[in-house]
Amino acid sequence: MSTRRNFLRGMVAASGAAVAAGAAKPAAARETRQRPPEALGLLFDATLCVGCKACVAACKQANDNPAEFSTVDRLWDTPLDTSAHTFNLIKMYRSGTMQTKDAEENGYAFMKTSCMHCADPSCVSACPVSAMTKNPENGVVEYDADACIGCRYCVVACPFGIPKYEYDSPTGKIGKCELCRHRYKDGRYSACAEVCPTGATLFGRSADLLAEAKRRLALKPGETAVFPRGRLRAADEGGVRHAVWREEPDQSYENVVGSYQQHVYGETEYGGTQVLKLSGVPFEKVGMPKLPPEAAAAHSESIQHMLYGGLVMPLAVLGAMTFIARRHVRHDDENEGENRDGR
Amino acid sequence: MAADRHAHHAPAPVGGNLFNAATLVCGVLIAIMIAVLAVRFVFGLGAVTNLNDGYPWGIWVVVDVVIGSAFACGGFSVAMLVYIFNKGQYHPLVRPALLASLFGYTLAGVGVIFDLGRWWNFWHIFTPGYANPNSVMFEVAVCISAYIVVMWLEFSPAFLEKWGMEDARRKLNKVLFFLIALGTVLPMMHQSSLGTLIVVMGVQVNPLWQTQLIPLLFLLTAVVIGYGVVLFESCVASSAYRRKIETHLLEPLAKVMLTMLGAFVVVRFGDLLVRGALPLAFQGSVAALAFWVETLCFLAPFAVVGSASARRNPARLFLAGVAIMLGGVFMRLNAFLIGYDTGVGVDPGWHYFPSVPELLVTIGMFAVEVLGYIVITRRFPVLPREEAQVAQ
Numbered sequence: 001m002s003t004r005r006n007f008l009r010g011m012v013a014a015s016g017a018a019v020a021a022g023a024a025k026p027a028a029a030r031e032t033r034q035r036p037p038e039a040l041g042l043l044f045d046a047t048l049c050v051g052c053k054a055c056v057a058a059c060k061q062a063n064d065n066p067a068e069f070s071t072v073d074r075l076w077d078t079p080l081d082t083s084a085h086t087f088n089l090i091k092m093y094r095s096g097t098m099q100t101k102d103a104e105e106n107g108y109a110f111m112k113t114s115c116m117h118c119a120d121p122s123c124v125s126a127c128p129v130s131a132m133t134k135n136p137e138n139g140v141v142e143y144d145a146d147a148c149i150g151c152r153y154c155v156v157a158c159p160f161g162i163p164k165y166e167y168d169s170p171t172g173k174i175g176k177c178e179l180c181r182h183r184y185k186d187g188r189y190s191a192c193a194e195v196c197p198t199g200a201t202l203f204g205r206s207a208d209l210l211a212e213a214k215r216r217l218a219l220k221p222g223e224t225a226v227f228p229r230g231r232l233r234a235a236d237e238g239g240v241r242h243a244v245w246r247e248e249p250d251q252s253y254e255n256v257v258g259s260y261q262q263h264v265y266g267e268t269e270y271g272g273t274q275v276l277k278l279s280g281v282p283f284e285k286v287g288m289p290k291l292p293p294e295a296a297a298a299h300s301e302s303i304q305h306m307l308y309g310g311l312v313m314p315l316a317v318l319g320a321m322t323f324i325a326r327r328h329v330r331h332d333d334e335n336e337g338e339n340r341d342g343r
Numbered sequence: 344m345a346a347d348r349h350a351h352h353a354p355a356p357v358g359g360n361l362f363n364a365a366t367l368v369c370g371v372l373i374a375i376m377i378a379v380l381a382v383r384f385v386f387g388l389g390a391v392t393n394l395n396d397g398y399p400w401g402i403w404v405v406v407d408v409v410i411g412s413a414f415a416c417g418g419f420s421v422a423m424l425v426y427i428f429n430k431g432q433y434h435p436l437v438r439p440a441l442l443a444s445l446f447g448y449t450l451a452g453v454g455v456i457f458d459l460g461r462w463w464n465f466w467h468i469f470t471p472g473y474a475n476p477n478s479v480m481f482e483v484a485v486c487i488s489a490y491i492v493v494m495w496l497e498f499s500p501a502f503l504e505k506w507g508m509e510d511a512r513r514k515l516n517k518v519l520f521f522l523i524a525l526g527t528v529l530p531m532m533h534q535s536s537l538g539t540l541i542v543v544m545g546v547q548v549n550p551l552w553q554t555q556l557i558p559l560l561f562l563l564t565a566v567v568i569g570y571g572v573v574l575f576e577s578c579v580a581s582s583a584y585r586r587k588i589e590t591h592l593l594e595p596l597a598k599v600m601l602t603m604l605g606a607f608v609v610v611r612f613g614d615l616l617v618r619g620a621l622p623l624a625f626q627g628s629v630a631a632l633a634f635w636v637e638t639l640c641f642l643a644p645f646a647v648v649g650s651a652s653a654r655r656n657p658a659r660l661f662l663a664g665v666a667i668m669l670g671g672v673f674m675r676l677n678a679f680l681i682g683y684d685t686g687v688g689v690d691p692g693w694h695y696f697p698s699v700p701e702l703l704v705t706i707g708m709f710a711v712e713v714l715g716y717i718v719i720t721r722r723f724p725v726l727p728r729e730e731a732q733v734a735q
Contacts, residue, residue: 080692122545128468128484150464152400153480156400156544159547166387167389168387168390170384170385172461290546296542300543303542304476318528322524324426325426
């Protein structure tokens, strides 16, 4: 009896000390994370996209995904949105007469929909079982079905609506773009960039892609300029990091410079994304939401760490509650005999 | 204080027949639920639900778990009052409230399994190596699981008394104070975290609900809902079992509830004003309408049971309890579904309204709760003994 009381007194004291320690060092808010230095990603330039959807077909093939039909004849792969079996899709923007490509009024444009590989992904923060993780080196947001419990919190959390679930299966998995990470061991990069005929989808290091995007924004619309295709070679190409990629001929070509919105989508959104986008039409009109520079994951984890960091607060409250309850419940013990009589 | 308790009647079984209209209806509803669930586990979630990638969480999460567990806060709210604030006069309310909580939480825990797409992996959430402590859902899952165990232990004296296991009961009584302390801390943790769940959804949740204070708002409403549920249950149990209504307890309890509710309203509107989100409530949108329905439900009890004489009227107590419960329902539906917009409105193709089979499972879950409550109160010592028992 006395041992337990001492234990509890000790616990209360310990909790008090822990609170004091916690108060001395204010719980730091969890800052929004930045892209890792060797982050891999894509640059999608809507002004170069011709809407051929070769990337959609290549993605299906590379990821072993079945066709999805939305037409009566069921002849062609015609998904209406990304799904657990469609990780990449080209969507179309239409306005009025659809006269001019990449014009906001009376124009049309194409936009790629696939995982943005956020620097600070909501899906990774949300996942309770580490099935959704961010590769610490290349920053690819990876999914492990063997760990997944199918709670779909990642689906709810993603502001881009990217992770998708198989509702038609009793053993449904999440499906999303993993930047073709399964092909890297063979020296091959993302299939969508590999097949893109105009270089609208370009694969490379996010840092290099961001520099390339800024180069394009500085060009004069209507002029001709050189555009790389496939994989963007880094300025310091030849280093060990880049030796992993298969050698391929330089596919650069000349094309007309589009008239860009002066914004690289993904440079700062939610702390930055590894997939970057350029567009002639305002981003919100082509399905890219306006996002603050702080990631929701940082807000969420700041609250979690403030309340539960080192379990300081819960233990302190538990200590206090135990102390109080101990005093008040004792009355009940004394009343026990009386309670017996009542039966 | 102890003198107060001497006046109480010890809990006793209500007795009576277990086969009646109410239990039969519950039985049928439960059978239907089992049939729907069989289809769900064989063919997948899509076979019975209207869930989609725009609304991957439906009523099985928001109603069965988030709202179900809030409805199950009666035990927590009353235990706080009795054992922490030492209001011994409410002691007779503890066991019935705890019983309802026990069912609410246990079913919420079981209900999660129905909704998990890869349920056979559920143990990962408790396993180091898999578990992600940064995830709000991890906290919710661990905490709710722990609380379910604690509540069964807290409630077990009712079983031990019935089965005459006096030794075990006495041993349990010695550590009961610690279980009670755990039973107040754990709900504080996960009821607030159920609100924090929406923070990572970021701009997809309407700013009327997306706030850093959402954990506090969920916690305060959970406590208030706890009292509301006790009012509701006491009125329903009294009328169904034709027992005396405990007005002398419910009157002051309703007053405590109004005080807590007042605190919530101040925090709620203070937060909206400070963040400048209040103008959103005056736009012609579904979210704005939903906000006012929620708010009116939370304000209604001030009008219904504002005066001491009104609080002695059982019908008004019942209405106040229902209003609070509805306020809690709307707040949670709004934060998770009505105020939620996948992809921030750039992808307007998604809709969700629960399917009939989906509703039947939720209804079936409540039927389990009601059936369990009836069986246990009739056979185990939960409700205070009445002078002349009239239950049939």
